Each structure stands twice: as C-alpha cells, then as structure tokens.
Amino acid sequence: MPQASSPSAGVGLKPQHYADALAHAAAGRDPGLWFEVHPENYMVPGGPRLKWLEAIRAEAPLSLHGVGLSLAGPERPDREHLARFRALIDRYEPFVVSEHLAWSRADGIYMPDLLPVPRIDAVLTLMVDHVVEAQEALGRRLLIENPSAYLALDHDWDEVEFLAELARRSGCGLLVDVNNVFVSARNMGGDADAWIDRVPGDLVGEVHVAGHRPDPHLGEALLIDSHDAPVDAAVWALHARLTARIGPRPTLLERDGEVPAFDDLMAERHVAEAGLRGAALEIAA
Numbered sequence: 526m527p528q529a530s531s532p533s534a535g536v537g538l539k540p541q542h543y544a545d546a547l548a549h550a551a552a553g554r555d556p557g558l559w560f561e562v563h564p565e566n567y568m569v570p571g572g573p574r575l576k577w578l579e580a581i582r583a584e585a586p587l588s589l590h591g592v593g594l595s596l597a598g599p600e601r602p603d604r605e606h607l608a609r610f611r612a613l614i615d616r617y618e619p620f621v622v623s624e625h626l627a628w629s630r631a632d633g634i635y636m637p638d639l640l641p642v643p644r645i646d647a648v649l650t651l652m653v654d655h656v657v658e659a660q661e662a663l664g665r666r667l668l669i670e671n672p673s674a675y676l677a678l679d680h681d682w683d684e685v686e687f688l689a690e691l692a693r694r695s696g697c698g699l700l701v702d703v704n705n706v707f708v709s710a711r712n713m714g715g716d717a718d719a720w721i722d723r724v725p726g727d728l729v730g731e732v733h734v735a736g737h738r739p740d741p742h743l744g745e746a747l748l749i750d751s752h753d754a755p756v757d758a759a760v761w762a763l764h765a766r767l768t769a770r771i772g773p774r775p776t777l778l779e780r781d782g783e784v785p786a787f788d789d790l791m792a793e794r795h796v797a798e799a800g801l802r803g804a805a806l807e808i809a810a
Contacts, residue, residue, distance in 0.1 A: 529586040529620040532773040533557030534797035536790055537780060543577045545787035550584035555791070557798070559586040559620070561777050565593045568609040578617065588621035588731070588777070589613060590700075593635070596655045596669070597642045598628030607662040614663055621731050621775065623668040623700045624659070626652070626688070641672060644682035649691060656695040668700040668730045673750035674709035684709075685723045692728045699724065702733040703763045704756070704779075708748045721763050726771030734764055734797060735779035753782030755793060764797070768804035776801060 538546055538560040550558060560581060567578055581587075591610065594602050614622060627639035642648050660667055671688060682690070688699055701724060710717035736754030740747040756778070764776065776797045780790060 526582055526618060527584065527586055528618075529557075529559055529775065531557065532775050532801055533559065534776045534778060534794050534801060535559035535561055535586075535588065536778050536794050538562050538578075538581065539780075539784055540574075540577075541784065542787045542790070543581070547577075547581050547584065549787070549791070550581060555794075555798075558794075559588065559775070561588040561590050563592050564589045564610050564613050565591070567613055568606075582617050587617050587619045588623065588775070589617070589619045590670075590777075591622070591624040592639065593629060594624050594655075594659055595628045595630040596624055596659065597626055597648060597652050598630050598655075599651070600630060602655055602659050602662070603630070604662070607659060611663050614665060621668060622663060622665045623670060623731060625670045626672050626691075639672060641674065641676060641678060643678045644680040644684065644687040646681065649682065649687060649694075652691060653694045656691065656697050660696065666696065666698060668698045670700040670702050670733070671705050672709070673702070673705040674713050675747065675749075677713065685720060689725050689728065692725075698730040699728045700731045700733065701729050701767065701774075702735070703767065704733065704735040704737055704760050705750055707757070707760050707763055708737050708750050711748050717759075717763055718766065721767045722770065724767075729767075729771055729774055732764065732767065732774045732776045733779055734760055734776060736760075751782060752779050756796070761796065761800070765800055765804070768800060773801040773804045 567574060593606060625639050628642060629636045629640055656667060692699060706720050707717050734756045735752045736756050737748045738751045738754055739745045740749055778794045778797055
C-alpha cells in the first residue's frame with residue numbers, strides 16, 4: 526500500500542467523493558495526495574463502506590482522526606472503542622493517528638460534540654493517563670489537536686504550555702489546527718501569531734486548515750469553526766507563518782459542510798500544497 530513520504534496536503538474523504546477520489550488517486554494526478562477519515566464512521570464489521578475505503582487505501586495513504594475517545598473526560602477510554610479503532614489501524618495502516626483535547630462521554634452518555642475542559646493540573650494528569658492508555662492499546666503515537674474556544678473558563682495553564690506538557694508526559698505529538706488557533710484567538714481575545722510562534726515545532730506532526738463563519742446571532746463577535754466555507758486568508762497566513770518557522774508538515778484541508786465538488790476541493794488543496802513546497806524550498810535554500 527502507498528505510504529506517505531514528504532509532507533504534503535490531504536483532504537477529508539467524503540462518501541459523495543469516493544468515486545472521484547479513487548479515480549483521482551489511481552491516475553496519480555497529484556503525487557503526495559492523502560485522505561483523512563474519522564474512524565468512528567468505519568467501525569463496522571463489514572459492508573460497502575469498508576470496501577470503498579480499502580480501494581482508496583490501495584491508491585493513497587490515509588490518516589485516522591478520532592472524535593470519540595473523550596480523552597479529557599472523567600472516565601477511562603472505552604476499551605471496546607479502542608479495540609475497534611485498533612482493528613482499523615491494523616487493516617489500513619494510517620501514517621497518522623490523531624484525537625482531540627476534548628471530552629464527549631460521561632456516565633455512559635455520549636455527546637455528539639467535542640466539549641471543552643479547563644486547563645488545570647487535575648485535567649492534565651487525567652489526560653496524560655488516558656493518552657498513555659490509548660497509545661498502548663492502539664499501538665501508535667497519537668497527535669492531539671488544539672480545540673476551538675467559545676467559552677471563557679478558569680484556566681491555570683496557557684494552552685501552548687499545556688499541550689507541550691501533555692506531550693512531554695505522555696509521549697504524544699501535536700496536531701495544530703490553524704483555524705482553531707485563529708477562531709480561539711478572536712473569540713477569547715488572544716494573539717494567534719504569538720500562539721503559532723510558540724508551539725514547539727518538534728512536536729507538530731500534522732496541521733489542519735479549515736473555514737469558519739460568524740455566529741448567526743452574534744456575528745463577528747463569535748466565530749464558529751464550521752468547516753463549511755473556504756479557508757480564510759488570515760488562516761492561510763497563519764499556516765504560512767507556521768511552516769516558515771518549523772518546516773512543512775502534512776496539512777489537511779477540512780470541509781464537512783457545504784461540501785463542494787471534488788475538483789473544487791482539490792483546487793483549494795493545491796493552495797496548501799503550494800505553501801508546503803514553498804516552505805521546503807526556503808528551508809533548503
């Protein structure tokens with residue numbers, strides 16, 4: 526199966542794009558193209574969805590981006606969920622496996638969202654234990670994604686320092702979602718450039734870019750990480766700032782709503798790819 530080599534740009538794989546994605550990858554039109562999926566959508570014993578994914582995996586690398594482990598939640602990671610996740614890893618051999626700094630499960634109830642947590646010592650200790658347990662069960666190092674922020678909480682830790690300490694204690698890496706950095710800075714009154722300048726480059730294994738929208742009621746006072754619009758110019762600028770400092774990293778273009786035609790999605794993916802190539806040339810020079 527194809528393996529990821531030099532850092533390149535990928536796109537989230539959507540069911541409506543299966544045929545186009547397979548044909549595109551098989552034709553080799555974009556060397557380095559890879560696809561990301563949420564493993565929770567493929568935790569089934571069989572059926573067409575797994576066959577489609579297997580066909581695409583035969584032509585292009587995959588990454589698995591989990592949304593259901595609830596690593597910052599009060600309970601240990603679900604062992605059955607981990608087992609199903611591990612089965613997908615063993616079958617599809619993703620080059621990256623990632624999850625979120627968030628929680629979504631408590632007392633047997635699953636919330637269909639990535640819920641925030643205060644960055645305090647107790648949460649850090651809990652999350653280190655959960656990340657270590659998950660990594661041992663999955664047999665892979667996880668990359669943990671920074672969340673988007675909409676609510677002011679009482680934090681003891683700066684976000685970059687919290688993520689770096691989590692990585693130091695657990696052995697995980699980081700997935701930097703540049704759109705989340707921008708959205709959180711706007712919503713919470715932070716400095717997105719400073720965040721990007723401080724995140725430890727040696728811990729960053731993947732980068733995400735996506736679109737956002739103003740809240741329908743509050744407007745620009747509250748930005749929503751909606752994934753249903755083209756990437757904003759300010760987010761592309763942050764991506765360029767990050768790659769200029771730490772070098773190119775595999776970069777995913779996320780689009781989960783108002784999904785365009787596959788060719789239009791690929792055109793936006795080319796912006797990320799051009800940025801990665803430019804950063805590589807500058808570093809080489």
